[in-house]
Every structure is written in structure tokens, then in C-alpha cells.
Amino acid sequence: MPAIVTDNCNACRFTECVAVCPVECFHADDDMVYVDRDTCIDCCACIPACPVQAIYMEGELPEDKRQWVSINTQKAAELPAITGKHQPLPGAEEKRSVLGY
Amino acid sequence: MPGNHQNGPLRVAIIGAGPSGFYAAEALLRSQVPVEVTVVERLPSPHGLVRSGVAPDHPKLKQAAIVFERIAQSEGFCFIGNVTVGKAITVQEILTTHHCVILAYGASEDQRIGIPGEDLAGCHAAKEFVGWYNGHPDYGDCHFDLSGETAVIIGQGNVALDVARILSKPVDELRTTDIASHAIEVLAESRIREIHVVGRRGPAQAKFTSPELREFGTIPGCDPVALESDLALNEASQAETSDRMSRTITTNLDILGGYTTRRTELAGKSCHFQFFLAPQAILGTDRVTGVRFARTTLTGPAFGQRAIVTDNEWTLPCQFILRSVGYRGAPIEGVPFDSRRGLLPNDSGRVVHEDGRPVNAVYATGWIKRGPSGIIGTNRADSAATVEALLADVDSLMNGPREGADGLWNLLTDRGVRATTLSDWRRIDAAEIERGKPLGKPRDKIACVNEMLGFCEPANG
Ligand SMILES: Cc1cc2nc3c(=O)[nH]c(=O)nc-3n(C[C@H](O)[C@H](O)[C@H](O)COP(=O)(O)OP(=O)(O)OC[C@H]3O[C@@H](n4cnc5c(N)ncnc54)[C@H](O)[C@@H]3O)c2cc1C
Ligand SMILES: NC(=O)c1ccc[n+]([C@@H]2O[C@H](COP(=O)([O-])OP(=O)(O)OC[C@H]3O[C@@H](n4cnc5c(N)ncnc54)[C@H](OP(=O)(O)O)[C@@H]3O)[C@@H](O)[C@H]2O)c1
Numbered sequence: 001m002p003a004i005v006t007d008n009c010n011a012c013r014f015t016e017c018v019a020v021c022p023v024e025c026f027h028a029d030d031d032m033v034y035v036d037r038d039t040c041i042d043c044c045a046c047i048p049a050c051p052v053q054a055i056y057m058e059g060e061l062p063e064d065k066r067q068w069v070s071i072n073t074q075k076a077a078e079l080p081a082i083t084g085k086h087q088p089l090p091g092a093e094e095k096r097s098v099l100g101y
Numbered sequence: 102m103p104g105n106h107q108n109g110p111l112r113v114a115i116i117g118a119g120p121s122g123f124y125a126a127e128a129l130l131r132s133q134v135p136v137e138v139t140v141v142e143r144l145p146s147p148h149g150l151v152r153s154g155v156a157p158d159h160p161k162l163k164q165a166a167i168v169f170e171r172i173a174q175s176e177g178f179c180f181i182g183n184v185t186v187g188k189a190i191t192v193q194e195i196l197t198t199h200h201c202v203i204l205a206y207g208a209s210e211d212q213r214i215g216i217p218g219e220d221l222a223g224c225h226a227a228k229e230f231v232g233w234y235n236g237h238p239d240y241g242d243c244h245f246d247l248s249g250e251t252a253v254i255i256g257q258g259n260v261a262l263d264v265a266r267i268l269s270k271p272v273d274e275l276r277t278t279d280i281a282s283h284a285i286e287v288l289a290e291s292r293i294r295e296i297h298v299v300g301r302r303g304p305a306q307a308k309f310t311s312p313e314l315r316e317f318g319t320i321p322g323c324d325p326v327a328l329e330s331d332l333a334l335n336e337a338s339q340a341e342t343s344d345r346m347s348r349t350i351t352t353n354l355d356i357l358g359g360y361t362t363r364r365t366e367l368a369g370k371s372c373h374f375q376f377f378l379a380p381q382a383i384l385g386t387d388r389v390t391g392v393r394f395a396r397t398t399l400t401g402p403a404f405g406q407r408a409i410v411t412d413n414e415w416t417l418p419c420q421f422i423l424r425s426v427g428y429r430g431a432p433i434e435g436v437p438f439d440s441r442r443g444l445l446p447n448d449s450g451r452v453v454h455e456d457g458r459p460v461n462a463v464y465a466t467g468w469i470k471r472g473p474s475g476i477i478g479t480n481r482a483d484s485a486a487t488v489e490a491l492l493a494d495v496d497s498l499m500n501g502p503r504e505g506a507d508g509l510w511n512l513l514t515d516r517g518v519r520a521t522t523l524s525d526w527r528r529i530d531a532a533e534i535e536r537g538k539p540l541g542k543p544r545d546k547i548a549c550v551n552e553m554l555g556f557c558e559p560a561n562g
Contacts, residue, residue, distance in 0.1 A: 001312065019485065022120065022165045022478040041161045044310050045478030053345060057312055060352055083131075084485070101345060 001058040002040035003047065005033055006068045008054035008099055012092040017046035017055060019085040027079040028086070036076035052101050110135040110177070111495060112505040114199040116186045116433075118142035119149020120477045121467020122205035123169040124484035130175045132492055137177045139199065139506040144238065145182040145521040145529060145553045147173070149207055151477060153237040156263045157278035158270065160543065165477050173523060179506035181513070182521035183550065187433040189518045190509075192463065198508035200498045201462040201491060204436065204445060204452065205484070208428040208473040212443075214255065218383025219424065222246075227254070227264045227425035234267055234288075236281035236546030238553075247291035249420020253392050255380050256425035257300035257307040262314065264423050265298050269323040269372050277541045281548050296323075296372045297417060301379040301397055301408040304331060304357050305338040311352040318359065323370040327360040331376040340403035379410050383422060391418040428473035436463060444472050450487030451494075462498055464491050514560075525557035532556045 002025075005017075009032035017033065018026045025039035026046075035046075035055075047055050056062070058069060111134055115122045118140050126138045146152060148166050155162045173180060186192060192202055211226035213219060223246060232240035252268055254261045267275070272289045300307055304327070307314075317325040332354060334342065342350050357374060364371070378394035385391070393416045397408035430445070432438035437454050439446045445465040446453050452463040466487040467480045475483070491498075504511075513520045529547060536545035547553050 016482075019482040020478040022481055023168050041164045042312065043162055043165075043476055043478055044312065045476050048346070048349070049482075053348060059315070060311060060348075085482075 001042055002037035003035045003042070003044070003055050004058050004061055004065075004068050004072050005035055006054050006056065006061075006065045008052040009033060009050070011089055012052050012054070012095050013086065014051050014088045014092060015082070015086045016049040016051060018082055020045040020049045024081055024083050025076075026082055027076040028082045029075065029079050031089075033082065034072045034075040034079065036081070037073055052096050052099050109502050110137045110505075111201075111499060112136075112199045112503045113138045113201055113203060113491070114195045114509065115140045115203045115205055116192070116195075117149065117204070117206035117467070117469075118147035118180065118182075119205060119207050119467060119480075120151060120165065120169075121207070121470075121480040121484050122149070122203070123147075123172050124481040125203050125205055125466050125488055126175075126178060127172045128485045128488035129491075130172070130177050132488065134492060134495055137179070137505050139179045139181060139509055141184050141186055141195070141509070142180065142182045143185045143206075145550060145557065146526060147180060147182070153232055153235045155477075156266065157235060157280035158266065158275060160278065162477070163279070180523040180526065181506065181510060182526060183554070184513060184518060184520050189516075190513060192433065192435050194512065195509060196462055198504045198512060200500075200503055201464065203464045203466055203487060203491070204433065204469055205465070205467045206433065206469050208430040208443065208468040210429040210431050210443070211424075212427040212429045214380055214424055214426055216380055216382050218385060218389070221383055221385050221389050222387065223249075223385070223389030223420060224383050224422040224424065227256070227260050227423045228428060230264055230267075230423055231260065234280050234284035236279075236284075236548035238548055238550045241283070241548040245287060245421070247287060247293050247421060250292060251295045251297070251417075251419040252293045252421040252423070253297045253299060253417060253419045254423045254425055255299055255392070256427070257298060257309060257374075258425065258427070259308065259310055259313055261298050261423075261425040262309055262317075264425060265296050265372055266316065266320070268293055268296050269317070269320050269370055271320075271322055274321075279537070279542055279544045279546060281546055282540070283548065293421065294370050296370070297375055297419070298372065299375045299378050299380070299392075299394070299417075301377070302406065303334070303338055303376050303399060304354055304374070305334060305341050305350050306399075306406060307353060307374075307376075309353055311349055311356060314353055314356050317372055318356070318363070320372075323372055324364050325360040326364060326371050326373045327357040328375070329361045332357060332361065335399060337399065337401065337403040337406050344403070377408070378415065379408055381410075381414065384416065389420060389422055391416050392422060428468070430469045430473070436460065442472060445469050450490045519554065519560050521554070521557050528556045528558075529553050
């Protein structure tokens with residue numbers, strides 16, 4: 001049951017998750033990051049690290065976020081892996097406060 | 102960016118080949134500075150607690166080792182095994198062959214509870230039990246008597262869940278893991294039917310992660326049990342559950358709620374999660390017969406609640422006790438140590454003297470830097486931070502050439518230390534995998550250093 005990144009990451013992309021991932025299973029586009037489920041080892045390190053709580057273990061995913069399972073699989077396959085922390089996207093802090101974190 | 106480096110590459114010695122050591126090596130080798138790292142490890146086998154801590158029935162987590170092996174193949178990486186720094190060689194001596202040292206040697210001791218009876222036969226540190234079932238050479242000779250029916254685990258972190266799960270699972274589910282063969286023999290004879298995982302605070306304060314807690318609902322022949330009355334929350338705990346950054350608490354409470362009504366297999370095993378019980382004494386004269394607890398109430402603000410003991414006491418009869426109240430770091434010769442916290446005093450990874458001055462060229466990362474908490478990946482971010490501090494000091498560190506790994510190897514062999522190499526580890530690794538095949542195990546671990554050395558290139562050969 002891998003980690004799944006969901007909508008809160010979009011337009012934030014803080015990448016704290018990438019810094020604590022032991023196996024470099026995150027892939028990124030210009031908007032957010034996604035998990036490669038075949039590389040993820042289900043360690044849960046990324047979940048508390050996310051400043052906007054965008055990441056869930058697949059087994060703990062709320063019903064209304066189930067679509068993110070296939071989005072993660074598909075995007076991770078298309079996009080390059082990222083190996084280290086990046087700058088958050090411009091506007092990330094504003095989005096964080098809108099989300100209430 | 103550092104300036105010109107006429108002194109050849111920066112030569113860094115990393116002490117300890119656990120996750121924090123490997124991630125420090127990775128961060129250094131990926132930096133813009135020309136670097137060579139020498140990782141010095143006490144055992145002939147690398148990977149630290151990923152090999153000897155992470156539970157055998159969680160093979161996916163052990164895949165972190167694949168990343169470590171990839172790092173080990175990088176240009177500029179050298180492994181020297183079977184060398185205990187502080188005994189076979191000091192940090193100061195290593196600094197004659199390297200520009201600086203990163204201490205990444207983890208937390209090798211266990212925390213004691215500090216109550217009477219802790220040393221009675223039948224009461225052990227979870228750390229010993231874990232080391233034993235994982236085939237760590239230090240614990241190959243340990244004996245655990247599982248002939249009683251009731252086991253108590255004191256503490257409610259993920260280590261407590263690991264040891265409870267090993268006692269709860271049908272032994273046949275463990276046979277095909279990399280669990281030590283000597284442990285399978287003993288677990289196969291285990292008569293333990295009731296396992297109690299006991300915490301001094303409440304369910305909202307337990308340090309379990311949710312997938313690990315949820316797994317107890319899936320173990321064949323073992324029912325998870327929690328008491329409805331333990332799940333009532335005071336005001337501060339309610340505030341903790343509504344904190345949006347702490348989703349785990351709500352999820353754990355849901356899972357425990359499910360365990361209040363699940364008792365189905367009355368004939369089989371059961372695993373009881375019990376709260377608000379602070380251990381006061383381990384009972385027994387020549388071996389354990391029970392634990393006396395005092396019931397507690399919580400006081401203090403949300404996320405700062407402490408357990409206050411009441412006069413209300415309760416005795417739980419049992420024959421086997423594991424105290425799982427945390428690990429603890431040990432000092433290393435010639436380096437300052439914070440004995441209250443059991444770690445190396447440091448400022449962003451720079452080891453410091455009591456007065457806060459940095460110790461020249463000595464850095465720390467991982468459990469010995471932060472204390473014994475955090476999972477494998479936590480050490481990656483931590484090591485990146487230590488390496489950032491180190492690289493900021495690079496100009497002052499590069500004060501002349503150093504011989505690096507070759508110099509250190511010569512120093513060690515000149516004084517008769519039987520050091521091992523990465524190829525030696527590959528031989529041990531291959532031998533373990535081979536031995537595992539007929540048993541249907543991913544590997545059959547060699548739990549004795551001398552036996553490991555038998556698979557290595559002969560010394561001075
Ligand atoms: C029982 C247990 C289970 C765990 N399970 C998980 C899990 O499932 N998932 C997860 O993400 N995290 C887990 N963790 C946490 C994880 O293992 C740690 O975060 C991590 O191993 C700490 O890394 P480290 O490098 O600081 O220490 P260690 O992993 O302890 O590595 C230290 C290394 O230094 C070596 N060493 C010690 N002294 C010396 C010396 N004097 N000279 C040379 N070498 C020395 C040791 O032999 C060891 O190889 C678990 C921890 C424990 C205790
Ligand atoms: N699967 C995994 O991901 C996994 C597996 C194993 C370990 N790990 C990680 O490894 C780290 C170490 O785990 P750990 O379980 O050793 O430590 P831990 O998470 O710090 O848990 C220690 C437990 O001991 C209790 N305790 C401490 N002193 C006590 C005392 N005097 N009396 C009674 N109880 C006492 C603590 O209670 P209080 O809260 O009241 O202090 C706490 O419940 C953790 O970060 C853990 O997540 C992860």
C-alpha cells in the first residue's frame with residue numbers, strides 16, 4: 001500500500017517529502033509531485049513531513065480522493081524522479097494558509 | 102562554493118554504516134566538491150538497523166538496502182568493516198588520515214525504566230529480543246523463555262508493535278522471512294497466548310504509526326483487543342485529535358475503536374492494547390511473575406500531557422516482559438557526550454564542546470545526533486543537513502593532503518586489526534542468500550562475526 005499524493009500538493013510543491021524519502025520514489029511536474037508505487041516501500045516518512053498534509057497511505061485514503069491512485073501511477077511513469085528538496089512554488093505559502101495549515 | 106582544492110579530494114570518514122551513514126555518503130558524493138568517503142563499520146555487514154532492527158516480516162522496508170548498495174557502488178565510496186571506532190582506533194587517529202569525521206554510529210544501548218525488578222530473569226530489553234530475532238551477532242547467545250502464557254510489553258512505540266507482532270504471528274508466517282533460524286526454533290515452541298502492549302499515557306499519545314497498528318487486525322489466530330473505557334478522551338486529548346497536522350492520532354483511535362468489539366477467536370491468541378498504566382515494579386523472586394502498574398491520569402496542555410500516577414494499582418501476572426521504552430546512544434572516546442540525553446551535543450550537525458564551541462572536524466548525524474527517534478527516511482534529510490554544514494566548512498577542513506581509506510587501512514592492519522572490505526560483505530551476502538534457498542528464505546543470516554569472517558578474503562592474503 002504505497003503513499004499517494006493528492007490535490008493539496010498542487011501549486012504548493014513544498015517537497016519536504018522528497019527530502020525524507022529513503023528510496024527516491026517521488027516524480028514531479030510543474031505543479032506537484034507523485035509517488036512511483038513500485039519504488040515506494042510504504043515507510044510513511046513523507047506523510048507527517050508534508051506541510052499541507054497532501055499525502056496518504058493508499059489504505060488510509062479518503063473516498064473522495066481515490067482518483068489520485070491512478071493519477072500517481074500514471075504521472076510517476078511519465079515524469080522524471082526528483083532526488084532532493086526544491087524551492088516551493090511561488091504562492092505556496094498563500095495556498096498553505098488558504099488550506100488552513 | 103568552496104575555492105580551489107590543491108590538497109586533492111576532501112576525504113571524509115563516516116563512522117557507522119546505517120541509514121544515516123549511507124545518506125551522508127550519498128549527500129557528499131553528489132555535492133559539487135570532489136570527495137572520497139570511507140565508511141567504517143563495527144560489523145562486517147553494513148545497513149545498521151535496516152538489517153538488525155526493521156522487522157523480518159516487513160521485507161518491503163528492507164528494500165531501503167537496495168539504495169544503500171547503490172550508494173556503495175558510487176565512485177569515491179570505500180567500506181571498512183569489522184572495526185569498532187573508539188576501541189580498535191580512535192576518532193583522533195582517523196583524523197590523521199581524513200580531513201573530517203561524521204559520527205553516524207546510532208544508539209547502541211537501551212533505555213531503562215528505572216523500577217525494581219528490571220533485571221529479573223524473564224524481563225528483557227526489546228532491543229535484545231529484536232537483535233536476536235534479526236540475527237545481530239551481539240545477541241546470538243541470548244535465551245528467551247517463551248514457555249509462559251502471558252507476555253507484557255512496556256511502551257507504545259513502533260518497536261513495541263514489532264515485538265508484539267513477532268509474538269502474535271503464527272510461526273509459519275515467519276519461516277519464509279529473513280528472521281534468524283535460532284529464533285524460529287524458539288518461537289515455534291512458544292506457548293504465549295496473551296500479549297499486552299501497555300502505555301503510561303492514553304491512546305491519543307501512543308507513538309504507533311497507523312499501518313503498523315492496523316496490521317494487528319489481520320493476524321490469523323490472534324485477536325486485537327482494546328477497552329472502550331480507555332478510548333474516552335479528556336479535553337487536551339480532544340484538541341490533539343483535532344490538530345490537522347496529526348492525522349495519525351485520529352486514525353489510530355478509529356483502529357483501536359475497532360478492536361473494542363473484535364474478540365472472536367477466544368481459543369487463539371490475543372493482543373491487548375492497554376493505556377494509562379505506569380509500571381511501578383517487576384514482580385518475582387528469581388524470575389518474573391508479574392508487573393505492578395499504577396493507573397494514571399493525564400495533565401498538561403495538548404501535546405505536552407504527562408502521566409500522573411494515582412494510588413490505584415493493578416497487578417498483571419505474566420512470565421515474559423519486554424521493556425520497549427526507547428534506545429539510547431553511547432559515548433565514543435575523545436568526543437564530548439551529552440549523558441543526560443544520550444547523544445552527541447551538536448549545532449546543526451557540528452559536534453560541540455560543553456561551552457558550545459565546535460569540535461574541529463567532527464560532525465554527527467542520525468540517531469546519535471538527534472536521539473533514537475525517526476524512521477529510515479528521517480535520516481536522509483538529517484544527513485543532508487549535516488553535510489551542508491560540513492561543506493560550508495570545507496575551506497578550513499582542507500588544510501593539507503590526507504591518505505584517506507588506504508592510509509586508514511594500513512594503520513589498522515599494522516596494528517593487527519582484522520578489517521573487512523565491501524567485497525567481503527558481498528561474499529557474506531551471497532552466502533546468506535545461498536543458505537536461505539533450501540529454507541525458502543530470502544537469506545539465512547549469519548549471526549556470528551567469526552563465521553562471517555570465514556567467508557571473507559583471508560587477512561593479509
Ligand atoms: C527495532 C527497530 C525497528 C525499526 N523499524 C523501522 C521500520 O520498519 N521502518 C523505518 O523506517 N524505520 C525503522 N526503524 C528506525 C530506523 O531503523 C532508524 O531510524 C535508523 O536505522 C537510524 O539510523 P542510524 O544510521 O542513525 O543508526 P543505525 O541504523 O543504528 O546504524 C548505526 C551503525 O553504526 C554501527 N556502529 C555502532 N557503533 C560503532 C562504532 N563504535 N564503530 C563503528 N561502527 C559503529 C552499527 O553497527 C550500525 O551499523 C526501526 C528502529 C528499530 C530500533
Ligand atoms: N515500522 C516502523 O516504521 C518502525 C518500526 C520500529 C521503530 N520505528 C521508529 O524507531 C523509533 C524508535 O521507536 P521506539 O518504539 O523505540 O521509541 P518511541 O516511539 O519513542 O516509543 C517509546 C515508548 O516508550 C514509552 N516510555 C518511555 N519511557 C517510559 C517509562 N519510563 N515508562 C513507561 N513507558 C515509557 C513512551 O511513552 P511516552 O510517550 O509516555 O514517553 C513511548 O510509548 C521511532 O521513531 C519509531 O517510529 C519505526
